[in-house]
Amino acid sequence: MSVFELTDADRAAAAEHVRFAEREAAKTGLPADTPLRPVDQVAVIGAGTMGGGIAMALANAGLPVVLVDADAAALERGLQRVRANYDTSVQRGKLTPEAVAERMARIRGTNNLADAGGPDGADLFIEAVFEDMALKQRLFRELDAIAKAGAILATNTSGLDINEIAAATRRPQDVVGAHFFSPANVMRLLEVVRSPDATAADVVVTLMALGRRIGKVAVLARIWPGFIGNALFRQYNRDAHFLVEDGALPHEVDATLTKFGYAMGIFAVHDMAGNDVGYPTRKAQMATRPTDRRWNDLILKLVEMGRLGQKSGQGWYRYEAGDRRPQRDPELEAWIVAESARMGITRRPIGEEEILERCLYGMVNEGARLLEHGIALRPSDIDIVYLTGYGFPAAQGGPMAMADRIGLPKVLAAIRRLHAEHGFWWQPAPLLEQLVAEGRSFADLQRAGG
């Protein structure tokens, strides 16, 4: 039996773990008497994909929201999208027209940021403008000028350094990451990201409490590239692409991942999100990235071939008009085979066990690294991030609980083997090695308090 297969007892233990992990995530380790700052009014800046969803999540919980966008047409589109989402809920019988009217009345749009400032203005600003450091710094300088004293200044950045954003203000203690997931009115995860040197304790506990108030599962993280979720995702994603270069085809990787319990495989997810997401950043990094390790660039080429995913009718798969179901594409598969040859790789058949080891064990290894650096407070927080934000199968309990169930010695042995075969990216995390040497699990580490 594969180590990834579950017995009924495993499933029951995972369910119990998930309940426990949700309770644990609420604990910040900060003094219990840390006072909350009042949050009665919120301003969301940027009425795009994220801003609109965040505004809905807040309005749904009864909070008045000012939705700010510098571009009049973008604001109008954003408000219309909010309205359309609510209309869908009415059509599905989930909300009454009266409830929608109440919620819409809580969201006021403006093109002028100053409308949200001043002593009667927002207690909390959540920035969701384009992912551009210069733009965010400019905006935070403006916020510094208009926000009342004590207002919390939060950024929804997916990956920029929050310390650099905070440095644009004279109040870095009030700056914090509030990383929502798309669609923000639906996804339960909120990563609260603090700068250990700067962010004030009452800002952290206030944002964690706000998360609960709006029905999210808030998880505390420290600043780190990709925070908790995307740091692990990078490992998962990277090896999925290497598997395709080494001999697997996208549908084989995806089928293995869905059999494991994911609702969608990673290549289908890329096609849904758009293969061009993150393209400019990755392209810009190519010139300066280290040359001593392997990189996966097939997705960049896919974008350059116009294979953006569902929206262009082809990506890792092809799509019939009006049908989102991925179909295998012989043309794409022939191209992948040719790319492997161009890279000097002799393709070989790759089985399910290898696909799962390479997609999942890199996450466990990175999780250990995050724990070692104090980026995540505890192993179960990493599980919660994965269960609520990244579609990790609940029956597996999360990546860290899964590793405990399989047994850390087995997981480490596989990581060592992968390191010998594939090099750099698979260096075993020192904490994982230490736990195995001491005969301990992630759960033991958590029980011991760190």
Ligand SMILES: NC(=O)c1ccc[n+]([C@@H]2O[C@H](COP(=O)([O-])OP(=O)(O)OC[C@H]3O[C@@H](n4cnc5c(N)ncnc54)[C@H](O)[C@@H]3O)[C@@H](O)[C@H]2O)c1
């Ligand atoms: N899309 C996602 O899945 C996702 C998930 C998590 C985090 N994020 C992060 O959230 C942020 C927003 O992403 P998005 O996908 O919603 O972007 P988007 O392009 O959909 O929307 C950005 C909006 O910001 C507005 N804007 C730009 N400059 C402005 C300014 N100076 N003042 C006010 N409004 C301004 C634009 O007009 C646009 O409407 C980014 O930092 C992104 O990395 C995105």
